[in-house]
Amino acid sequence: MSTNDPVARRLQIARRAARAYQANDAVAAVLVAGSVARGLADDASDIELDVYWSRPPSEQERQAAVEGAGWQRVYAEEDDHEWADGLMVDGVKIDVSGFVTTTIDDYVDRATRGDTEAELQVRITALLDGATVHGEPVIDAWRSRCQPYPEALARAMVEHGLDLRPQEQLEMLAARDDVVLLHRDLVDGVQGVLDALFGANRVYAPHPFHKWLEWEVRLLAEQPDDLAARIRSLLVAEPSLAAATLGALVHDTFDLAARLVPAANLEALRTAYGLRRVSAS
Incomplete structure (x- = not known):
């Protein structure tokens, strides 16, 4: 060569x-x-x-x-x-x-x-x-x-990855156009989703910040539809669309993780993610 x-x-x-x-x-x-x-x-x-x-x-x-x-x-x-x-x-x-x-x-x-x-x-x-x-x-x-992938790690990765800031916080930051804090939370959310998906797929995560996105996504047999494209789009979308796109991706990941890792305790995490502390006026 x-x-x-x-x-x-x-x-x-x-x-x-x-x-x-x-x-x-x-x-x-x-x-x-x-x-x-x-x-x-x-x-x-x-x-x-x-x-x-x-x-x-x-x-x-x-x-x-x-x-x-x-x-x-x-x-x-x-x-x-x-x-x-x-x-x-x-x-x-x-x-x-x-x-x-x-x-x-x-x-x-x-x-x-x-x-x-x-x-x-x-x-x-x-x-x-x-x-x-x-x-x-x-x-x-x-x-x-290292083989097979340990079930204890699958459960821990799913629970750790989906322990996210509430969707309400993303919407608040988007409404305020507080783009620096919003993008910090967007990136944290994407990384949490990817961590959970690696655990749910029982694949060891090769990088703590998910380098080489397209290659990493190809390692995941089970994933939300259009995963890489949705991640790319939310990182450049206008604030309210970015928050909504991540929210939908998180919910899809909860559904997938619940199916693939039934032993994981996800209901409390899902409830916390959707918690609303402020009522619409």
Whole structure:
């Protein structure tokens, strides 16, 4: 495949970078993740490389891997769960995310018990969609633990996603032409709908803010009619139409979720969404 193809070019670069990490015996697995692994990358896309360590890496080991690839870091960060290194390679940025394997074990356990924290599903979808470069048995074992999609998470995602601000608030903001606050609530509402639909479809959500909308929508076998078009339209519609469009989409999602996840407690959430505190004069 021609290296003019942005996906193929980035895969080649990622594999070159991965070899430097594989040289360390403490590296249990390496995975190309994100838009490159999913075939979505364009000329503006970064490369996401996930490195799974059997123990915490030292600063010297992280630096040695970068130097072993023949490049220099443009940033280096760490927190309690992740070591992040940024590399600039042939004009493309590589974001290297390092984790110890026990962290991923914990993330998988929490998600399968119904924890809706977005980062857990981001990491799981990286495993499920990623291109394994090293440590296939380790990656395959995690993948097996993520399937089938847990019913506890389906219920939790539906209930979490549909815990929305009341429709009355959207209408109030639209009537006042308070467009900044309205669009904040519109975006929150869209994200809640998408979270609920991923849960109802028993598909792990790949991004906390639902990047690559058209691709995400194609992952959902069950969805309200014209989902992507309705989302796009409400984000550019005049205020009252935008509020009404989101309201109709939310109600359709409640109906779909009630059918697909009957164990979810949705009636109280539906009532709260439609609550009217102010009577029309």
